[in-house]
Amino acid sequence: MNNPINLYDSFFRALGCAALDPKLSGILIIDATYDELDGIASIYRQMIEAVSNKPIKIELLNTTAKDDDLWGRPGLNGLKEDMFQWHPGILANDKNENEFDKLIQIPDLSLSNINVLRAIIQTLGVDNIAVERHGFSFVSHQKRYWISRCSQDSLNKIPSHVLDRFDVKTHINNSRSTIQKEQYQNARFMNKLALNHDFFNPYSKLDDKIINQLQKAKQTEAFFPKDSINKVFEILDVENFSFSFRIPISLARLSIGYAMLDGIHKVKKTHVNEAARFLGFNISDKSKVKKKVQIANLLSGNITIKHSNLMPNDQQEFSISMVQEEQKENDSDLKVDDNYSQISNKEEVILQTNDDLNIQSMLIKSNKDDSFPESKQCLQLPVKNKIGQSLKGGMIIGYEPAKSLQDISIIHTLMESAKYQKIRNKYKTKKRFWISPIDFQAHRRARIPEMILILLIDFTCLHDEIDETPLLDQLTWAYSKRALIYLIRVGASDAYDELRAEKLLGQNILTPRINDWLEAEPGTATPLAHGLELVYQTLVQCLNVRYGNTPIIKVVILSDGRGNVTLEDSLKNQVTRTITREGIDDALKVAKRIQQFNNVEKIYLNPVPKYYKNIPLALANELKAKVIPIFDQDID
Amino acid sequence: MNENSYDYSILPYSLIVGQKSIKMALELLYIAPRIGGVLISGHSGTGKTTAVRAFSQMMHKKMPVTLPINATEDRVIGGWRIDELMRGKDTIQEGLVEEANNGMLFIDEVNLLDDHIVNIILDVIATGKLCIQRDGIRSEKNISFNLIGTMNPEEGGLRPQLLDRFGLLVSIQAETDPNIRQNILSTILEFDCAIRQVKAGKTSEFIEHGREMDSKFQQNLDHAKATFDKITLDNNIEKACIKITNEFDIEGHRGDYVTALSAKALAALEGSSQVKLKHIEKVAPMALQHRKSDMYQDSHQQWSEEDQRKLRKLLYSE
Numbered sequence: 002m003n004n005p006i007n008l009y010d011s012f013f014r015a016l017g018c019a020a021l022d023p024k025l026s027g028i029l030i031i032d033a034t035y036d037e038l039d040g041i042a043s044i045y046r047q048m049i050e051a052v053s054n055k056p057i058k059i060e061l062l063n064t065t066a067k068d069d070d071l072w073g074r075p076g077l078n079g080l081k082e083d084m085f086q087w088h089p090g091i092l093a094n095d096k097n098e099n100e101f102d103k104l105i106q107i108p109d110l111s112l113s114n115i116n117v118l119r120a121i122i123q124t125l126g127v128d129n130i131a132v133e134r135h136g137f138s139f140v141s142h143q144k145r146y147w148i149s150r151c152s153q154d155s156l157n158k159i160p161s162h163v164l165d166r167f168d169v170k171t172h173i174n175n176s177r178s179t180i181q182k183e184q185y186q187n188a189r190f191m192n193k194l195a196l197n198h199d200f201f202n203p204y205s206k207l208d209d210k211i212i213n214q215l216q217k218a219k220q221t222e223a224f225f226p227k228d229s230i231n232k233v234f235e236i237l238d239v240e241n242f243s244f245s246f247r248i249p250i251s252l253a254r255l256s257i258g259y260a261m262l263d264g265i266h267k268v269k270k271t272h273v274n275e276a277a278r279f280l281g282f283n284i285s286d287k288s289k290v291k292k293k294v295q296i297a298n299l300l301s302g303n304i305t306i307k308h309s310n311l312m313p314n315d316q317q318e319f320s321i322s323m324v325q326e327e328q329k330e331n332d333s334d335l336k337v338d339d340n341y342s343q344i345s346n347k348e349e350v351i352l353q354t355n356d357d358l359n360i361q362s363m364l365i366k367s368n369k370d371d372s373f374p375e376s377k378q379c380l381q382l383p384v385k386n387k388i389g390q391s392l393k394g395g396m397i398i399g400y401e402p403a404k405s406l407q408d409i410s411i412i413h414t415l416m417e418s419a420k421y422q423k424i425r426n427k428y429k430t431k432k433r434f435w436i437s438p439i440d441f442q443a444h445r446r447a448r449i450p451e452m453i454l455i456l457l458i459d460f461t462c463l464h465d466e467i468d469e470t471p472l473l474d475q476l477t478w479a480y481s482k483r484a485l486i487y488l489i490r491v492g493a494s495d496a497y498d499e500l501r502a503e504k505l506l507g508q509n510i511l512t513p514r515i516n517d518w519l520e521a522e523p524g525t526a527t528p529l530a531h532g533l534e535l536v537y538q539t540l541v542q543c544l545n546v547r548y549g550n551t552p553i554i555k556v557v558i559l560s561d562g563r564g565n566v567t568l569e570d571s572l573k574n575q576v577t578r579t580i581t582r583e584g585i586d587d588a589l590k591v592a593k594r595i596q597q598f599n600n601v602e603k604i605y606l607n608p609v610p611k612y613y614k615n616i617p618l619a620l621a622n623e624l625k626a627k628v629i630p631i632f633d634q635d636i637d
Numbered sequence: 638m639n640e641n642s643y644d645y646s647i648l649p650y651s652l653i654v655g656q657k658s659i660k661m662a663l664e665l666l667y668i669a670p671r672i673g674g675v676l677i678s679g680h681s682g683t684g685k686t687t688a689v690r691a692f693s694q695m696m697h698k699k700m701p702v703t704l705p706i707n708a709t710e711d712r713v714i715g716g717w718r719i720d721e722l723m724r725g726k727d728t729i730q731e732g733l734v735e736e737a738n739n740g741m742l743f744i745d746e747v748n749l750l751d752d753h754i755v756n757i758i759l760d761v762i763a764t765g766k767l768c769i770q771r772d773g774i775r776s777e778k779n780i781s782f783n784l785i786g787t788m789n790p791e792e793g794g795l796r797p798q799l800l801d802r803f804g805l806l807v808s809i810q811a812e813t814d815p816n817i818r819q820n821i822l823s824t825i826l827e828f829d830c831a832i833r834q835v836k837a838g839k840t841s842e843f844i845e846h847g848r849e850m851d852s853k854f855q856q857n858l859d860h861a862k863a864t865f866d867k868i869t870l871d872n873n874i875e876k877a878c879i880k881i882t883n884e885f886d887i888e889g890h891r892g893d894y895v896t897a898l899s900a901k902a903l904a905a906l907e908g909s910s911q912v913k914l915k916h917i918e919k920v921a922p923m924a925l926q927h928r929k930s931d932m933y934q935d936s937h938q939q940w941s942e943e944d945q946r947k948l949r950k951l952l953y954s955e
Contacts, residue, residue, distance in 0.1 A: 024829065072707050075719055087720070122746060123706060128646050131705045133712035133733060136719030162789050165681040222833075225826045230819055245682035246811060249822055254829070380792045382751050401753075402710075420717075423725035439771070 006044060006205055008214050008262060012175055013044065015279040017215055018258025019169050020048035025254050026146045027125050027167035033150040035108055037173060042106045042148050044205060049104065049146060051212040052219050057146070058101035060091050064112045068399050071120050072132050075420065092124055093132045093141035102144040110163070111155035116398055118163050119380055121147070125166040157538060160380055168251040171279055214262070223260035225253060225268045232273040236282050252276055396446060403443035413442035452484035452553050454510075455539050457502075457532050459560030460523045461492035462608045471606050471629045475557045479510045484555075486510055487539050491532035491560065493521035501571045502532035504539065529564030530587035531571035537591060540598050556595070558626065559606040562616035564588040585616060592623035606631050643698060645835045648828050649847025650691035651854050654820040655812045659688045661903070662805045662923055666741075666783055667696060668862045669902035672804035672895055673762075674784035676747070676795070676927070679809035684821075685787040686745050693741070695851040696858065701743035701785065702736045704758075706750050713757055714769050715776075729774065734761055737782040747786030748795050755799055758784070762802050804895040805920075806927040808939050861905040868904045869911040870897060877917055881951050885944075887928045896924040914952045921948055 008014050019025040030041060046057045062071075073090035091105070107113060113121075124130050130141045147167070151159065164170070233249050233256070253268075255276035260268040382398075400413045418440035425435040456475065479486055486507045490496065496503055507515040536556060543554055564584035568591065570576055595603070603626035607617045621628045653660070662675045677685045693701040704713065711717075715732030722728070733742065734757070742758075744750060750758075761767050767780045784802060788795065800806075812818055831841035875897060882892040897912075899920035904912045926939040 022829075068707060075723070119706060119749060122749070129644075129700075131703045133705055133708040135709055136711055136716055136722070136730060138712060138730075160792065162681045162791055222830070224830065225823070227819075227823070230822055230826075233822065234815065234818060245680060246684070246818075246821065247682035249818075250682075250825055253822060253826055257826070257829075380749055382749075420719055420722055424722060424727055427725060 006207060006211065008211055011275075011279065013211075014259070014262060015169070015171070015175070015255065015276075016041070016045055017048055017211075017218070017262055018255050018276070020045060020052050020215065021218055021258045021261055022254045023053070023144060023146075024126070025168045025251060025258070026144075028146075028148045028169045029110065029164070029167040029171075030148070030150045031153050031156065031170065031172045033173040035150070038106065038108065038148070038150045040205065042104060044207065045146070045148060046104050047207045048211075048215060049102075051207065051215045053102070053144075056101050057104050059104045059106055062091055062105050062107045062113075062117060064107070064109060064117060065114050065396070066091065066117055066120075067397070068116050068134075071116060072134050073137070075135055075137075075416070087137055090132075092120055092145065093130050093139075094143060102146070104146045104148060107147070107149035109151055109155075110149040111151040111158045114396065114398065115380065115382065118160065119382075121163050121166055122380065126168070157541065162380065165245050165247055168247065169255065169280065171281060175279055175281075218258075218261040218264065221261045221264055221266065223257045223266055223268055225257060229256065229268045229270055229273055232270045236273065236277045252280060252282075255280065397444045399445040400442045401445045402439070403441035405443075406441070408444045408446075410442045410444050414440055417442055452479075452482040453487065453543055453555070454479040454484045455487045455489070455536055455543075455554065455556045457489040457491060457536055457556075457558045457560065458519070459491040459527060459529060459532070460494070460521050461525075461527045462559070462561035462563070462610065463523055467608055468631050471631050472557075472559060475555070475604065475606075476510055478555070483509055486512070486515060488515055488518055489532050489535045489539075490518055490521060491529050491564075492524045492527045493518070494524040495521055496524060498574050499524060499526045500528055500531075500566050500574050500576070502528050502535050504535045526566050527564050527584065528566040528571045529560055529562070530568040530584060530591055531566065532560075533558075533588055533591040533595065534568060534571075537595050540595065540601060544598070553602075554598075555602045555604065556598075556624075556626075557604045557606065558620075558624070559608070559631070560617065560620070561608050561610040561613070562588065562620040563610075563613060589620060589623050592620050596623060596625045603627065604629060644690075644694060644700065645844060646832060647690050647694050647700075648687060648824075649844065649851050650688075650695040651850035652824060652828070652843075652847040653684065653688060653691060654824050655814075655817045656684055656688055656809065658807045658923065659685065659809060660692075661919070662807045663688065663692045663785070664858060664861075664906055665805065665899050665902040665920070666785070667692075667858055668865050668905055669898050670783055672783075672898055672902070674786070674803040674805070676800070676803035676806045677785075677787045677809065678790050678806060679787075680791065680811065681789055683809050683811055685809065689743055689745075689785055689787065693743070695855055697740070701741050702733055704733050704742055704744045704750075704754075706744075706746055708733065708754065710754065710757065711771075713754055714767060714771075716769075716771065716774065732767075734758070734767055734780060734782070735778065738778075738780050739782065741783045741785050744784070744786045746788060746792075747799075748788040748790075748793055755796060759798055759802070800927050801889070801891060803927070804891075805899060805923040806939070807923055808926065858906070861902070861908075865902060865905045868901050868909070870901055871911065874900070874912045874914070874917065877914060877952055881917070881921055881948060882925065882928075884947070884951055885925055885929055887925055889928070892925050892928045896921055899924050918948060918952055 006013055008017055016028075019028060028045065030038065033041065042059055046059055049057050069090070071090045071092045073093060074088055076086065076088035091103075107117065124145060125147055128142070128144075132139055132141060149167070150173075153172075156164070230253070233252050236252065237249055252273065256268050256272040259272040259275050260266070263272070265272075400410050403409055403414075414436065418434070418436045421437070421440075422434060425437075426432050429435070454475065456479075458472075478484070486509065488505045488507065489502055490505075491502045493503070503518075505514060505518055536558070540554065540556070543552060562585065564587065565580055566576075567580060567583045568587040570578075570580075603624050605617065605621035605624060605626040605628045607621065607628050607630045609630050609632060610617070618628065650660075659677055662677070666672050666675050677689070679685055690700060693699065711732070713732050713734055715730060715735055718726075718728040718730045744758075761780055762784065765779060765781060767776075767778045769776045786795075786803065790808075794800070812821065827843055831843040834841045835844065878893045878896045878900070882896065885892075887893075896917060900912045900916040903916045903920055904910075907916075909916070922940040922945065926944075929939070
C-alpha cells in the first residue's frame with residue numbers, strides 16, 4: 002500500500018509549505034484529537050528537519066508549566082564541585098550552539114495556564130528571546146516552532162492576542178476528504194479511531210521521496226507578483242482585515258510555500274486560493290470550483306476517491322487532462338511546470354467540497370463581536386493584596402520572596418539559600434547550611450474572585466417609577482461579599498455603539514466607573530441578545546479551568562425582554578433588515594444557552610411591563626431563573 | 638541584555654511603510670529625550686515592536702535594552718552574579734535599569750509586566766535614583782532613561798502612575814488605505830526574500846538600500862537634535878499649550894510641558910527655526926490623550942475626530 006503521507010495530499014502539502022518558511026512557525030489545529038496532534042507533530046518535525054537539515058526536538062509543554070520550567074533556573078548539579086548550574090527552560094537555553102531547534106507541542110491551548118499564554122506572546126514568531134532571570138542574562142537564538150490543538154467550542158477561551166500569534170490555523174477536517182470525514186465521524190462514534198491512525202501515526206516516517214521534494218522546493222526562489230498580492234486582499238475583505246496584519250502575511254507566506262512546492266518561481270492566484278482554503282477562508286469564485294468538482298466526479302464515476310491516497314503512479318490519469326483544460330480556461334497564465342502542480346491542481350479540485358470550514362471568519366467574528374472580552378484580564382499577572390484574593394485559593398503559578406511565613410515553598414526556600422552557602426560559610430567557623438530570612442520563598446498563586454456578580458441591566462425598560470429595592474438588594478450582596486462585578490449594559494443612551502451591549506469589570510461595587518455606568522439614561526435600541534451573549538461568554542470565562550477553584554457566581558438580569566436588535570446586527574454593528582420579533586427570539590436562544598450553567602444562581606428582575614407581560618417570563622423560563630417582580634409604584 | 642552586532646532580521650527603519658505616528662513619536666523622543674518616553678498602544682500585528690527595534694538599530698546600531706515580561710527582580714535592579722556566587726565569589730551584576738542609563742529601556746507588552754517590577758520602574762523614574770537594598774547589597778545611583786513600551790489594549794491597561802510617565806502615547810490602528818496595505822505586504826515579502834539571501838551568504842540590495850537610507854536619515858535626526866536648543870518658543874505658543882491642556886481638562890503640568898517640548902522637537906525635525914501652531918496641532922494628541930480625565934484604557938480610539946476639531950478650534954480660532 003502506498004504511504005498515505007505524501008505531498009499530493011492537501012493537508013501534508015500545507016504542512017510542507019509551513020515547514021518551508023520558518024516564519025510560519027505556529028500551527029493550531031482545531032478539533033484534532035490528542036493522538037492526531039502527536040502524529041501531525043511528528044510529521045511536521047520530520048519535514049522541518051528535511052528543510053533545515055538540522056535535528057529538531059519535540060518538547061511537550063504541559064498546560065501547568067511555571068515560569069522556571071519555561072525559562073530556566075539555577076538547579077542542583079549532583080555532587081560536583083560546581084554544585085549548582087543553570088538548568089535551561091523549555092523555551093530558552095543559554096548554550097545556543099549545542100542545542101537543538103525545538104518544536105513546542107501544546108496538547109490543548111485552551112487549557113494552558115497564564116504562564117504558558119504569556120510565554121506564547123513573548124516568544125512565538127520571535128527569533129531572539131531575552132531571558133533575564135535569577136542572575137542570568139542571555140539571548141536565546143534557538144529556533145522554535147509551535148504546534149497545538151484545541152476544540153472549536155473552546156476557541157473563545159483563548160485570548161485573541163494569543164490566537165493571532167499562530168500563523169496557520171486550520172481545522173482537522175482539512176486533512177480528510179468528504180467521504181473520509183463521514184467515515185471518520187462514524188468511526189469516532191463507534192469508538193474506532195483507527196481510520197486515520199496510519200495517517201497520523203507518530204511513528205510514521207517520511208519517504209525519501211518527500212524529503213527530496215521538500216529539499217528541492219527549498220531551492221526554489223518564489224516571488225510574489227502584484228496581481229497575486231491583490232488576490233490576497235481580495236480574499237480578505239476590509240472588515241475582516243482591520244484587526245491584524247498577520248493574516249495577510251501568513252496567507253502570502255503560505256502561498257509562496259505552495260509555489261515553491263510546485264517548483265514555480267512566480268506565485269499564482271491558484272496558490273493564494275489554495276492557501277486561503279487551507280486557512281479556512283471562503284473563496285469568492287466557488288462557482289468555478291464547484292464546476293471543477295462536477296467534472297472530476299463525472300469523469301471518475303465515483304466520488305469516493307480518497308484524496309489522501311491519490312498517488313501519481315496509479316491515479317494520475319484520472320481526469321487530469323479535463324481538469325487541466327478547465328484550469329487553462331480559467332487561468333490562462335498558469336503553466337504547469339511538472340507533475341507536482343498537475344496533481345495539486347487536481348487535488349484542489351477534489352478537495353473543494355469543503356466550504357464549511359470557515360475558520361478565519363469564525364476567528365474574526367469571535368474577535369469582532371467581543372466574544373472573549375475577558376481576555377483583557379487573563380494575560381496579566383494577579384495584582385497582590387487585592388480584596389477578594391484568597392490565600393488558600395488559586396493555583397500555584399510561581400514563587401516570590403515571602404513577606405510572611407504563610408504558604409512557604411520549602412524547596413524554593415532551600416534552593417534560594419543554597420546559592421549563598423559558599424559565601425556564608427566563608428565567614429563562619431561552623432560549616433552549616435545557613436538559611437537567612439531573605440531566603441524565604443512563598444508560593445505565588447493565581448487570584449481567585451470568590452464571589453462574582455454578573456449584572457445585566459436593560460436601561461430601555463427603566464423609568465422613574467420603578468422600585469429599585471430588589472436591584473439594590475443584589476448590589477448590597479455584591480458589596481457585602483466583596484464580589485467582583487461584571488456590569489453589562491443594554492440600551493444605555495451613552496453606549497459607544499448603540500447596537501451593542503457593553504461590559505465592564507469592576508474589582509467591586511465601589512469601582513467609580515461602575516457607578517457612572519449605573520447612572521445611564523435609557524437609549525433607543527435594545528441589543529438584549531448581545532447583552533445575554535456577553536453574560537454567556539463571561540460565565541464561560543469565569544468557570545474556565547485556568548482560574549482553578551470554581552467561584553460562586555450570581556447572574557442578575559433586569560429587562561422587559563423586548564430586544565429589538567438581532568444578535569447578528571449587533572455583531573456586525575449595523576442594521577441589516579427591519580426587525581419584528583427577531584431580537585426577542587435571539588435573546589431567548591441565548592438565554593437557553595445560559596440555562597446550561599446549573600451551578601450558577603440566576604435571578605430575573607421583572608419590571609412587569611404594561612404590555613407584553615409574558616415576554617420577561619418567557620425569558621426567565623429559558624434562563625431557568627428565579628423571578629423577582631419589580632413592581633411599578635404607580636400600580637401600587 | 639544587549640547585542641551589539643547589526644541584526645539583519647530587523648527591517649531597516651526607513652523601509653517601514655506607514656505607521657507615521659509611531660515613527661514621529663520615536664524621532665521626537667530621540668531629539669528631545671526629556672519627553673520621557675513613548676507608549677505605543679495597538680492591536681496585535683500592527684508593527685509596534687518592529688518599529689522600535691528598527692529605530693534602535695538605526696540610531697544605536699544595536700537592539701534597545703529590553704526588559705522582558707519574564708524578568709526577575711534581581712535582573713531589573715541588579716544583584717549578584719549567581720554563577721559566581723555559587724563558586725564562592727561575590728560579584729555584583731548591574732541590572733537592566735542601570736544598563737539603560739542615559740539610553741532607552743524597551744518593555745514589550747508593558748501592560749503584562751509584573752506589578753512589583755512596575756513599582757521598581759516607577760520608583761526609579763520618579764526619583765531619578767536606583768536604590769538597591771537587597772541580598773546584602775546597598776547602593777544608590779543616579780539613573781535616567783527613556784522608557785519605550787508597547788501594549789495591546791485588549792489585555793488591560795496600565796496603572797495611571799506609569800501611564801503618566803510616558804510623555805507620548807501613540808494609539809495605532811491597522812492601516813486602512815488599500816495602497817499602503819499592499820505596500821506593507823510587498824515590503825514584508827521582499828524583506829523575507831532578502832533575509833533568505835543574507836542567510837545564504839549573499840548580499841541583499843534591498844537591505845543595503847535600506848541601511849543607506851537609514852544612515853542618511855540618522856544624520857537628519859542628529860542634525861535636528863543638534864539644533865533643538867536653538868528653536869524658539871514664543872509666548873503665544875506657550876499660552877496655546879496651556880490653553881489646550883486646560884480646555885481638555887488635563888490633570889497636572891506634565892501635559893503642557895510635554896506638548897511644548899514635542900512641538901519644539903517637531904520644529905527641529907522639520908527644519909523650522911521656531912515652533913508654530915501646526916506643530917502643536919500634530920503633537921498634542923500624542924501628548925494629551927492619555928492624560929484626559931475621561932480617558933479609559935480600552936481598545937477604543939482615545940483621541941476622537943471631535944477632539945481634533947476642538948483642538949483646531951482652540952488653536953486657530955483667535
